[in-house]
Amino acid sequence: MKLKAVILVGGPEKGTRFRPLSLDVPKPLFPIAGFPLIHHHIEACSKIPEVTEILLIGFFQPTDSIKRFVRRERQKYGKNISYLQEYTMLGTAGCIYHFRDVIMNGGTDAFFLMFSDVFCDFPLLQIMDFKEKFMPYVMMTVQVPQAQSLQYGCAGIHPNTNEVVHYIEKPDTFVSCDVNAGVYLLSTDIFEQIGMLFQRKHRPSISGNQEYEKTDDSSNGLGKIVLETELLPRLAGTGKLFAFKADTFWLNVKSAGSALHANRAILEMYKSTHPNRLNDDKNCIGNVAIHPTAEVDPTAMLGPHVTIGAGVIIGKGVRVKNSMILEGAIMKDHCCILNSIIGWNSMVGEWSRVEGTPTEIDPNVSHATTDNFYLFDEHGRLRPSITILGRDVTVPSEVVVRNSIVMPNKNINRGFKNQILL
Template sequence: MGSSDEKVVAVIMVGGPTKGTRFRPLSLNIPKPLFPLAGQPMVHHPISACKRIPNLAQIYLVGFYEEREFAMYVSSISNELRVPVRYLREDKPHGSAGGLYNFRDLIMEDNPSHIFLLNCDVCCSFPLPEMLEAHKRYGGMGTILVIKVSAESASQFGELVADPVTNELLHYTEKPETFVSDHINCGVYVFTPDIFTAIQGVSSQRKDRANLRRLSSFEALQSATRSPPADFVRLDQDILTPFAGKKQLYTYETMDFWEQIKTPGMSLKCSGLYLSQFRVTSPNLLACGDGTKSATIIGDVYIHPSAKVHPSAKIGPNVSISASARIGAGVRLISCIILDGVEIMENAVVTHAIVGWKSSIGKWSRVQVDEIKVLNLVLAHLWQEKQWVLRMK
């Protein structure tokens, strides 16, 4: 099972400004991983989950944002969790596996026995200690967190087939055109250092094929447009698919919640999921109030300490109020994210919406969004105008 002094490191892939375009306009002025869900930056939730891993030595954030964009957050979260967090900037996208390999020397500085790899835009309970224990029992190179979904939605993700007894990964295919399985890849992994050998093998095979193949100029051009560079290695197609069925990869199924955070509408849903999780993990972060000295709180609500909320306001469920927000008398908030510096004036109602930074909602206004498409249009308008002022005529 391994000794108690074995060290573990975690790597969280945060992407970069050329990715996550579906999350715009929320990611135009702030890196997507720093957008607040349940009052905490998106990346904060997997980082906090990593804190629960036994013998955790280091957390690395890997992406191609400018370092200055993460410097302040990395410093504060390292002090808060008392675990070293370091941002590693890629010179260019290397793929999920290639990005890991690119920083192998740094990742292996502490000589870890296991390496966790997480995608930042995943929302789940992150059962990392349980995954690690299962992985040690399996004895393979890697273990993948999986979940069962509806057959209709499975094709949007990586579908897989595992042995029902041993949990060995038998088959993996990324976003298949025909139905393969209702079990999908959650984007959370734990590996032994053997993963670096596997990635290096994929890269070396590509280089060898390129050197040995004699092509005409036209064929070479066609091949270049189809084949990724040797140092761009995808975890799903280049590692999971070829290593499936070789007793190297295994699965660990979660029965808890899981979502992928791709659009502004999904951020609202995921904020609610994390707020619900706070009941167990961080009840101190949830607001409470009965409408006497403080606002009436219904369900799971986060209110930043610097926000000012009138005692006659009614907040919740599923509401997150960010720093320096001002919530006036008689305001009703349901299932919404209120970002920094927002002012919501007396008797306004906001439901199922994200109110952008430093916006203003006028007295007696009603903001109610029922469709995600409409929500995106409203947010785009918010961003262009820089200020949203709704007033009753």
């Protein structure tokens, strides 16, 4: 079977909840556990011999950072990896339909479709083994607590055949604990299904072919075709859509705070998948990943759940726990970093504390969602959160910054609690 992999990376209009971290790099390139988020998707796809090509589709401009990333990944894994830019936001089904000729080029039989903001151990081989000839479309599902299911696409699954008999995106009332995990294995005849939807929504072009037209329809949203809300509900109950029920850790990386939990999960997985990426120095507790170019004083104490980026300087007596220190940051002597993300080239002064108090997630639940890292609750009240410093933020000596978000290029002059510093 000839396979390709398609990873949907979105665009600048998406990922607003990932600010201020997405102000400097596209969200899919944000480093988690030492590597850009979509690196983990590409790494999983590269392990499948049948996958001949990996396509990234998004609305981001092809910046130098994206080009460098694609070039590095291509060299690292020896796969044909390309970035395809949409001319407008076409939706999760519309974008693959627009590039259907590229996806089907070379006689592709089927393709993996993955959303860039989900993370798990990506059981792609198991999904391939699960898919039978009579299953044209397979959707990976995971189970979440009933209270969280309303935030996701819920699937009614036949207990004997695993056919998806009912599907609804973000229902108003409880439907099922089985939710869409954002990983699919689709036969290429999915484009016929999307094409029928397309014909309902668009006029034929002058040539008579059904193609997207750069009209006001695209800008006002009529040009989008959304997989989750328009296609999956139509396929459910037709005998064509089946669920691969994954019994694995899964999370949705939506908010900036959720990156911290993703960092923790990926570091834990490194123990079995990439133990060489974890440091076993005497001053490291639990899972800690330190870039080779970072300078860490031997009297500093790091961990658990800590990632130290390239060129970071960690001074004497520094304590870092459950945090990410991004490239070029400086942690001066005896400062304390807890439950926080320290942005690129930021500096925390001597004896200062930067800390957050994130909502704990039950470690016994294998599928955890992370939307509970928002700074405000459903009533608009501030609630415990992690602390995030944007790029080039300076924290003076002997102050405390707790449960706050600091936008880039700020030189704060005192401590803060439960604040957003614009």
